[in-house]
Amino acid sequence: MSDTLLKVRGLKIGATVYPPGEKPHDIDIVHGVDFDLERGKVLGLIGESGAGKSTIGLASMAYGRGGVKITGGEVWVNGRDVMKSGLKDIRKLRGAEVTYVSQSAAASFNPAKKIMDQVVEAAVEQKKFSRKDAEQRARTLFAKLGLPDPDNIGERYPHQVSGGQLQRCMTALALCPEPDLVVFDEPTTALDVTTQIDVLMAIKEAIADTGVGALYITHDLAVVAQVSDDIMVLRMGNTVEYGNTDQIINNPQEEYTQALVSVRSIEHEEKPPTPEPVLTVRNITARYKGTNFDVLHNVNVELHPGQTLAVVGESGSGKSTLARVITGLLPPRDGQIDFAGRTLSGDLAGRSLEDLRELQMIYQMADTAMNPRQTVGTIIGRPLEFYFGLRGDEKRKRLIELLDEIELGEKFMDRYPAELSGGQKQRVCIARSLAAKPKMIICDEVTSALDPLVADGILKLLLDLQKIENVAYLFITHDLATVRAISDSIAVMYQGRVARYGSKSEVLSPPFDDYTDLLLSSVPEMRLGWLEEVVANRKMESAGN
């Protein structure tokens, strides 16, 4: 047998789409892709959403999500063309020769079954191992992947382990039947940065120990640089560039690859504090109704007019809760919020129309923050009517102004959210909050759901608008690159407390406290060997364990 594990030639993938108001028709997702993967090697597939990288990964298992189907080309696995195999042969391939690790282990584990039953299922069903041997192998893998209590963790249900642990269980599930090829589909994207490192290291070592070949799919070039031998850059179903990792990272040939490598090029000069902060959060302590522990402890921060305060932390650190307290959705147990020279009521019901107008919010999911049955004009026009009573021509004039400010223009007025791209939707949400002429906007992970290049565009827009409108941003994010790009001051949150607070230059300069050090060092860097280096130098355990 040759050493080529996976050979793909001229792969074309299509799907039937059902756009509203149009006849269903076929579209092409992948337009002819070629690559080879040798036994024991790792190929990184990288690209933005819609690049077709997951679709290509699943094609190696002859699987298409929804109406997706392979329309042309060849996919050879272990010397057999899966395109010419019957369903029975394909079933023997899936779960035995090729296995899959998905982005969200939490959704991909059956909530009604124990972890062990699910991890060994494919190996037993495909007659690779007896149930007893498979369980033994699973326990060995649990230990190898650094899971706590590897002998008994399989007896738990998926909801009884953390997200990072479940992602490792998913890796064990994929490795248990001793496959030749594992497709990793964004396996660390849903994890916090500090947890991501542990899982990444576990996956890398497991690949090396078992000698399995892997397709590693991600949108994060810095991550893929740590694990893969070769990298293929994809864009809209086409290969942009294909080469070994060193060449792609250090010497990219194509313009698009260069843009991906150098993303986050925004420079932002830090502004000094003003005498009069627009927002002062004093000694805020808060807990959720029906619970008996505080999720915020004695939080103190300030935000100055026309500046940006970045609130950074991992999931569960309390950063979104802080936003809920400031907006009045969660009345605090203790403490006080001063805004624009007055003290705000802790309860939403106690706030005036003026309070509501001057404090706006933009959300992570632009999709769900807009009514899908209203046009862009109606969505942005609503605050104009509600706060300023604008009607007719006056309203239309202001609408056009706002649409120009977000670089979309008048022609978008009558479109529906479904007709917009992710970045355009977020721009509409920005315009809606600006329409109220606020003094301050809370931005809750506004770029997390966007591709890096699109996210960059949104951040640039926010900074430009800040200069024009002199609006302050409270910017909640888990992404440190974003923090570096746009903030004037930073609050690092950890377990409901502000662990570090000050101007950007202060917070990001040593000496660091242990947590900030862990957080900063966990951000993937685009150079080879970074992962091993950072794991060797860590001072504390990541919060996800």
Added chain:
Amino acid sequence: MHPIVKLVAQRLALGALLLLAASALIFGLTEALPGDAAQAILGQAATTESLANLREEMGLDRPALTRYFEWLGGIMTGDMGLALTNKLDIATSIQSRMANTLFLAFWAALISVPLAILLGLIAVRYQNRWPDKMISGVTLASISLPEFMIAYILIFFFAVKLFWAPSFANISPSMDLLDKLHAIALPVAVLVMVVLAHMMRMTRAAILNVMQSAYIETAELKGLSGFQVIARHAFPNAIAPIVNVVMINMAYLVVGVVVVEVVFAYPGMGQYLVDAVVKRDVPVVLACGVIFAAVYILLNIFADVVSILTNPRLRHPK
């Protein structure tokens, strides 16, 4: 205490409270109806005097609240009282009729529940193909026809034309099981047709809903076959909604069989209740109503508990 024991105890207590409220409601409603048992017995021609005499004799002249609490006190000690109209002990009369109703419901359930779930699974496996469409079509047709209509159609073909089964489903304790089953064949068939569609369609919808989950994709990518994926990974997560709809239909089999019992002249609770309402025999109506309410509440508690038990988050807290 284990949270599940606590939960079951809570539900039972709540059920008892509900039952009390139901009995008060039934009593109030029968009081609110025009006329009473005395008037029903004596008819239109009764004089005011004879009515008053009969009322006194029956105890109907006392305040409604007194009578309700007397009845409530009786039922707490297991005494359902005597029927107003024929002075027979209600508990004895109900016993055999309840047994007959349960007998009918039992056989209808035994056939309809497994059949509905099996048909639901088949419909999912062959979704949007001909088996699915045929199952959906036939069950929809049977649910769309009123039950007395189905009953008369079945009687016409199987009793009148083919002589396969009797049109009067009369059973007595002296009959052996096979004779009894033969007697109730047609009413059971009607009940099965009435409840089948609802349960089957709910099974189909619940499983299809689960089939959208990411863990179904995981199962498919393990190389499992279509039926393995449905039975092993989809069905366990669809049990809660399925049990709920099954229990609602079980309750219907006991409580809602009035029409079928009347059409087939079956000696069950339904007919007894209808008779009692006509005669304004409040103690009998109350007894029947409370028993029906109890069955309904118990089955719903059962469905609740089962759907909670199938949720691993509640069975195995963190």
